[in-house]
Amino acid sequence: MLNVTIDGKKLEAKDGETILQVCQANHVRIPTLCFHKDLTPFGACRLCVVEVKTDGKWQLASSCDTLVRNKMEVRTNTDRVKESRKLAAELLCYKYPSTKAVRDMAESLGVEVPEGKADGSDCILCGLCTRTCHEIVGVDALKFLDRGLGRSVSEPRIEYIADACIGCGSCAYVCPTGFVKMEASGDRRVIWDKSFKMTACDKCGRYFAPEEQLKWISRKTGVPMSKLTVCTSCR
Ligand code: SF4
Ligand code: FES
Structure with missing residues (x-):
């Protein structure tokens, strides 16, 4: 078993688990668009970003493809994390402005979604x-x-x-x-x-x-x- 701290809470994780898996198992909500629990992570949407403490510094990392390490410290809800997710959602919204799944996700992350119809169904290359x-x-x-x-x-x-x-x-x-x-x-x-x-x-x-x-x-x-x-x- 590994010991990790997520948002100040001490949690246990199994070797080989990703940060996202540990968060999901502990009801810590992380937005995702390209993740599926039965598939290899792809790291395409960048919505699942969190902060990880590495050599004393907090660094952004996508949680779906970053494995937990023993004594790892993670923050999922800081202003920097929120801004980074918002930026990723804004980019998606800019590229696929009428795609409902993108608009819904962007809205849920606080992005001001441009006026327009949500009747598109673009390929967002989520893989x-x-x-x-x-x-x-x-x-x-x-x-x-x-x-x-x-x-x-x-x-x-x-x-x-x-x-x-x-x-x-x-x-x-x-x-x-x-x-x-x-x-x-x-x-x-x-x-x-x-x-x-x-x-x-x-x-x-x-x-x-x-x-x-x-x-x-x-x-x-x-x-x-x-x-x-x-x-x-x-x-
Ligand atoms: S068609 Fe595009 S949006 Fe749909 S699953 Fe494939 S990569 Fe994702
Ligand atoms: S869920 Fe898309 S990059 Fe992690």
Whole structure:
């Protein structure tokens, strides 16, 4: 066990935990937009910033990807922390002024959100979809283009690899802004403009998964397709 002090309170933490995990376990509220508990931290939004005492000096650090150390001291609610989060939210708001998730977050952090409609659904490059596709689904149908070292001058964006996509819809569920659209109509599901044929449950008749997803599960697990004909509720 590690001993850490957060906002003057002495707390225990496990080795390998991040500051954000310790805060969440102890009901210390930290804003996040690019974090998901089941995914590797990405450090994209900078909203989760806190102050950490290092060599006697308080320094800003993103809490989602900073591991706790024994005797670490953390402050989550100072003026400097609030200003830094506000600045991060202002930048997001400047880039994506009509995206509701961004506006809501900015407002909650005290940013004066410009007048205008909140009917946009921009991609804020949070990386939740790419990480979900890679780490949870294991398919890699989504990739960042033009991000990181050696990138070109164009804006980063998400590349959709249609041939790899199995239509599971995980990226649409996890996307915080609604940029990833998934529509269902009859026996079809359309996601990222690719249309998938859905399979109906043998028992209840409900369309429960794209054929491509079931074939992929069958290939991965060795379970024959004939055993994948019933939805989870009817199993
Ligand atoms: S598509 Fe959605 S989940 Fe993916 S990076 Fe953009 S905002 Fe994040
Ligand atoms: S939640 Fe930590 S940088 Fe986005």
